[in-house]
Amino acid sequence: MAVYTQVSDDALAAYLDEYDLGKALSFKGIAEGVENSNYYLETTKGRYILTLFEKRVNADDLPYFIGLKQHLAAGGFPCPEPIMARDGKALRTLEGRPAVIVSFLDGLSPRSPNPAQCRGIGEGLARMHVALSDYDKTRENSLGPAAWPRLWKGQSEQADALHPGLSGLIDEALADIAEAKPQSLSLPRGTIHADLFPDNAFFLGDDFSGIIDFYFACTDALAYDLAICLNAWAFEDGDGRMAIDYNFSKGAALIAGYESVRPLQPAEREALPLLARGAALRFFLTRMVDWTTTPEGALVKPKNPLEYAGRLAFHRKVHTAEGYGA
Numbered sequence: 001m002a003v004y005t006q007v008s009d010d011a012l013a014a015y016l017d018e019y020d021l022g023k024a025l026s027f028k029g030i031a032e033g034v035e036n037s038n039y040y041l042e043t044t045k046g047r048y049i050l051t052l053f054e055k056r057v058n059a060d061d062l063p064y065f066i067g068l069k070q071h072l073a074a075g076g077f078p079c080p081e082p083i084m085a086r087d088g089k090a091l092r093t094l095e096g097r098p099a100v101i102v103s104f105l106d107g108l109s110p111r112s113p114n115p116a117q118c119r120g121i122g123e124g125l126a127r128m129h130v131a132l133s134d135y136d137k138t139r140e141n142s143l144g145p146a147a148w149p150r151l152w153k154g155q156s157e158q159a160d161a162l163h164p165g166l167s168g169l170i171d172e173a174l175a176d177i178a179e180a181k182p183q184s185l186s187l188p189r190g191t192i193h194a195d196l197f198p199d200n201a202f203f204l205g206d207d208f209s210g211i212i213d214f215y216f217a218c219t220d221a222l223a224y225d226l227a228i229c230l231n232a233w234a235f236e237d238g239d240g241r242m243a244i245d246y247n248f249s250k251g252a253a254l255i256a257g258y259e260s261v262r263p264l265q266p267a268e269r270e271a272l273p274l275l276a277r278g279a280a281l282r283f284f285l286t287r288m289v290d291w292t293t294t295p296e297g298a299l300v301k302p303k304n305p306l307e308y309a310g311r312l313a314f315h316r317k318v319h320t321a322e323g324y325g326a
């Protein structure tokens with residue numbers, strides 16, 4: 001349940017007084033999500049999402065995230081559009097937290113995406129990259145390779161307890177990536193979503209209808225975003241185990257969808273296996289940290305890291321983009 005901060009009726013009424021959104025008709029906490037408190041808000045003017053930013057989002061980054069959504073929405077890309085209050089500001093304070101109201105997006109997040117939806121997200125991702133090519137704000141990827149050794153520190157024992165021998169796989173993968181230095185490859189860079197998992201994408205049937213949750217967005221290699229999507233969309237659900245079931249049709253559809261809008265350059269194709277390893281490692285590590293630090297009985301259940309260790313093991317055997325169906 002991702003409602004960490006409660007909003008009183010009086011605080012909501014005072015907050016809405018700053019906007020031209022009419023009167024509240026409905027206001028409900030949203031169970032999905034991990035990072036922030038989200039509320040569904042319906043007013044006499046329409047449907048919205050009210051987000052209160054919690055501790056893991058750095059308040060200094062909020063203008064970057066809000067500007068990014070404004071840029072996308074102004075270009076007609078389907079994403080939540082920040083709503084400005086009467087003073088022209090979208091970012092305000094509610095119950096002592098930074099808060100924003102954004103437009104409501106229609107659609108459902110697929111639990112187990114099919115190849116048509118994988119193609120749709122590939123196209124959507126490339127459209128997003130193109131739409132953000134002239135977004136002029138930048139943000140460093142705070143969860144890039146430089147952060148991984150710090151995330152891994154002190155986790156070996158717990159990793160081996162989850163799966164015997166796991167720490168060896170992670171040590172080797174970290175060493176390989178440090179040697180390959182993905183950051184120094186000259187790949188096209190731009191604004192990436194960096195967390196485009198199925199729960200952050202909406203579809204109406206098989207038709208892509210939009211992207212949400214830009215709070216990991218940053219400036220990085222565009223192909224790294226595609227590598228993240230391959231990890232998140234093209235493997236069968238591991239059910240918390242280290243199972244490795246790469247679905248070639250889904251991966252091929254995702255890449256084909258991406259390339260129908262923005263063809264990959266030869267250097268990006270060549271780097272895809274390395275980027276896919278990095279992406280698997282990044283999500284394994286953050287899940288591992290959450291797994292070992294989240295107290296029992298906490299509001300949000302941590303996600304199992306093992307699935308991403310399985311994906312990492314798969315990527316270590318893939319050496320060409322063709323191996324993913326490209």
Ligand SMILES: Nc1ncnc2c1ncn2[C@@H]1O[C@H](COP(=O)(O)OP(=O)(O)O)[C@@H](O)[C@H]1O
Nearest residue numbers: 030032033034035036038049080103104105213
């Ligand atoms: N603009 C939106 N339109 C419709 N639903 C939304 C919107 N933003 C968020 N949601 C709903 O809120 C849930 C949590 O949002 P999300 O941004 O993923 O939270 P968190 O950043 O805390 O992980 C989503 O799964 C979705 O159900």
Ligand SMILES: N[C@@H](CCOP(=O)(O)O)C(=O)O
Nearest residue numbers: 033034035195197283287303
């Ligand atoms: N996608 C990440 C966790 C971040 O959660 P989100 O709800 O903010 O997308 C993972 O699966 O590890």
